[in-house]
Amino acid sequence: xxxxxxxxxxxxxxxxxxxxxxxxxxxxxxxxxxTAVARGQARxxxxxxxxxxxxxxxxxxxxxxxxxxxxxxxxxxxxxxxLSDAEARRAWFIMTMHLRRLENVYLQYREGLVDASAxxxxxxxxxxxxxxxxxxxxxxxxxxxxxxxDDFVAFLxxxxxxxxxxxxxWDEPTTD
Numbered sequence: 001x002x003x004x005x006x007x008x009x010x011x012x013x014x015x016x017x018x019x020x021x022x023x024x025x026x027x028x029x030x031x032x033x034x035t036a037v038a039r040g041q042a043r044x045x046x047x048x049x050x051x052x053x054x055x056x057x058x059x060x061x062x063x064x065x066x067x068x069x070x071x072x073x074x075x076x077x078x079x080x081x082x083l084s085d086a087e088a089r090r091a092w093f094i095m096t097m098h099l100r101r102l103e104n105v106y107l108q109y110r111e112g113l114v115d116a117s118a119x120x121x122x123x124x125x126x127x128x129x130x131x132x133x134x135x136x137x138x139x140x141x142x143x144x145x146x147x148x149x150d151d152f153v154a155f156l157x158x159x160x161x162x163x164x165x166x167x168x169x170w171d172e173p174t175t176d
Contacts, residue, residue, distance in 0.1 A: 043114055049101050050122050066090055071129050081134065095138055096147070103152045110151065130160045 057064050070083060070091030083091060105122045108114045129135060138144050145153045 038113060043118065046105055046108065046114065046118060046122055049104065053098070053101060063094070067094055071095065071132065071134055092138065092142070092144070095135070096144065099144075099148065099156075102156070103148055106152045106155055107149060127160050130156070 057067065066087060069081060070087065071094075102122065105114065105118050109116065109119055130139075148156075
């Protein structure tokens with residue numbers, strides 16, 4: 001190697017090193033931008049699902065009436081709501097759809113796509129409907145919880161037990 005090529009080789013190595021660093025910085029910036037876009041899209045999709053739910057409640061009197069009839073009794077009330085077989089099936093599907101929305105929010109939160117505020121924004125702020133005898137029957141005796149992600153089930157049950165409300169009686173039915 002001659003004396004003239006050594007400085008050129010060093011400059012090439014420096015320029016190459018700087019190029020690698022600049023490339024890594026650019027890739028990091030792009031990843032950060034893509035993550036922000038993914039989070040924004042996730043939040044927008046959740047908002048669209050929630051809007052669909054709210055519009056259905058607001059515009060479909062039969063849907064809203066069945067929701068209130070099946071799930072709307074007071075948490076401390078021991079009154080039993082009588083539903084026809086068809087109403088009971090529809091109420092089961094309505095609650096399952098509602099919980100699927102909440103599960104979606106939880107799973108996106110768990111993956112880091114939305115922050116904790118999304119959990120409260122999309123249905124976890126009030127747990128009164130989940131403390132009602134009708135829900136306990138649906139969740140435990142009809143074993144509806146078996147169809148949901150195990151982590152979501154644990155999260156929901158913990159949230160129901162620990163959320164402040166007038167009715168603190170969330171006990172799983174005892175089986176003998």
